[in-house]
Amino acid sequence: MLVIASHPVIDYEQWRTVYDGFADEQRAGGVLEEEVLRDIENPNMVYVLHRFTDVAAANAYFASPVLQAGMKDAGVAGPPTIAIVRSAD
Known part of the structure; x- marks a missing residue:
């Protein structure tokens, strides 16, 4: 299953x-694959794709205090929007 998280950042280079x-930390939290995308019109809006084996691992990862602190240090400018999805097939 896949998690799509989007959020604005103050400065993309600092965030990256x-x-x-x-x-x-991603590997320890169960992230199997990841990809970063940027909005074409607003390059400080990022979309992060993370693949996990299950919903419990994804929820635990995104609730992690270590991740929350890392997001703050990286300059995330607002709360993320998170969608947990799976293939429709």
Whole structure:
């Protein structure tokens, strides 16, 4: 299953540096694959795709105090919008 999280950032380059340094925490939190996308008209709006094995792992990861602190340090400018989805097939 896939989590799509979107949120604005103050400065994309600063955010990306922190995000890239978070790879170990992602793996420890159950992230199997990830991808970052940016809005074409607003490059400080990011969309992060994370693949997990199950909903419980995704919920635990996004509720993690370590992740919350990392988002603050990275300059996330607002609460994320999170969608948990799965293939319709």
